[in-house]
Amino acid sequence: MTLPGTVQPPTALTIAGSDSGGGAGAQADLKTFLSCHVHGMSAITAVTVQNSLGVTGFYELPPQAVAEQIESVATDIGVGAAKTGMLASAAIMDAVAEAVRRLKVTPLVVDPVAASQHGDPLLRPDALSALRKVILPLATLVTPNLGEVRLLTGLEVRERADMDEAAKALHALGPQWVLVKGGHLPGGDAVDVLYDGSTFAEFAAPRRTTEHTHGSGDTLAAAITAGLARGLDVPAAVELGKAFITGAVAGSFPLGAGLGPVGHFWRVKPWPAQA
Numbered sequence: 090m091t092l093p094g095t096v097q098p099p100t101a102l103t104i105a106g107s108d109s110g111g112g113a114g115a116q117a118d119l120k121t122f123l124s125c126h127v128h129g130m131s132a133i134t135a136v137t138v139q140n141s142l143g144v145t146g147f148y149e150l151p152p153q154a155v156a157e158q159i160e161s162v163a164t165d166i167g168v169g170a171a172k173t174g175m176l177a178s179a180a181i182m183d184a185v186a187e188a189v190r191r192l193k194v195t196p197l198v199v200d201p202v203a204a205s206q207h208g209d210p211l212l213r214p215d216a217l218s219a220l221r222k223v224i225l226p227l228a229t230l231v232t233p234n235l236g237e238v239r240l241l242t243g244l245e246v247r248e249r250a251d252m253d254e255a256a257k258a259l260h261a262l263g264p265q266w267v268l269v270k271g272g273h274l275p276g277g278d279a280v281d282v283l284y285d286g287s288t289f290a291e292f293a294a295p296r297r298t299t300e301h302t303h304g305s306g307d308t309l310a311a312a313i314t315a316g317l318a319r320g321l322d323v324p325a326a327v328e329l330g331k332a333f334i335t336g337a338v339a340g341s342f343p344l345g346a347g348l349g350p351v352g353h354f355w356r357v358k359p360w361p362a363q364a
């Protein structure tokens with residue numbers, strides 16, 4: 090029910106793992122949705138035990154529980170746009186794909202999460218083939234980093250020029266659009282390349298010198314999802330996402346003894362000083 094005088098915001102769903110440290114995963118997605126003035130919803134796939142030093146374990150939910158969460162929100166609230174993050178196993182991917190198809194959850198941004206920034210695995214090795222065959226063909230947009238490009242295509246991206254070939258190889262796996270993220274390439278700018286099967290577009294921003302970029306991939310994909318939920322087309326949503334992640338990397342901060350997160354609330358007004 091909508092109360093008189095209130096406006097219902099756009100809605101977005103994240104299908105992702107929980108990060109107990111709050112910097113990545115579903116927590117990063119929900120904070121990003123909030124900052125983009127979108128009502129965020131979640132279908133949790135796995136609970137990770139994680140802090141700034143790394144991931145020490147994860148517990149998968151039953152595939153049926155993941156599908157039921159998606160169904161519950163899709164049939165009642167409605168999903169303006171959705172995003173997948175950590176999907177953990179082939180069985181969860183099968184359940185997600187079935188629910189997404191049956192409930193017509195679209196547009197769908199797929200962040201093909203395979204490992205944490207520390208290199209800790211977030212995907213069972215036998216799930217890679219399901220990620221390629223079951224999930225990628227459903228994607229409106231897939232947003233791999235360079236490690237994920239290597240896992241999915243076998244291609245090694247060493248410089249900017251290699252990103253176009255990588256985007257073509259990923260596009261052949263079925264997504265409508267591909268955004269190859271260059272956050273891990275050296276260079277003065279952090280450059281991402283968008284490809285729709287015929288045209289390349291570049292999104293660049295000055296690279297910040299910081300190791301505190303935990304959650305940057307999730308945050309970018311979530312901001313793009315928020316843009317799609319707001320009715321933007323893919324290039325406009327990527328532009329919004331790039332602006333959001335650039336601000337969030339500039340607003341990142343140290344936390345714990347390891348790698349700190351990007352700042353999800355950089356657009357939120359500062360907390361008022363105590364009188």
Ligand SMILES: Nc1ncnc2c1ncn2[C@@H]1O[C@H](COP(=O)(O)OP(=O)(O)OP(=O)(O)O)[C@@H](O)[C@H]1O
Pocket residue numbers: 113205206233234235270271272273279280281294295296297298299302303304305306307309331334335338
């Ligand atoms: N130091 C930086 N300064 C500015 N932008 C950055 C920086 N590092 C990454 N980015 C941007 O952040 C986004 C995420 O890219 P990245 O390649 O780091 O993804 P990722 O490896 O999936 O992220 P993570 O594993 O940290 O979650 C991209 O838009 C990238 O260009």
Ligand SMILES: Cc1ncc(COP(=O)(O)O)c(N)n1
Pocket residue numbers: 105106107108113114115137139174175202204205206207211302303304305306307
């Ligand atoms: C639950 C979850 N999902 C995704 C990531 C990837 O984020 P990062 O590469 O910044 O560690 C993560 N660490 N945890």
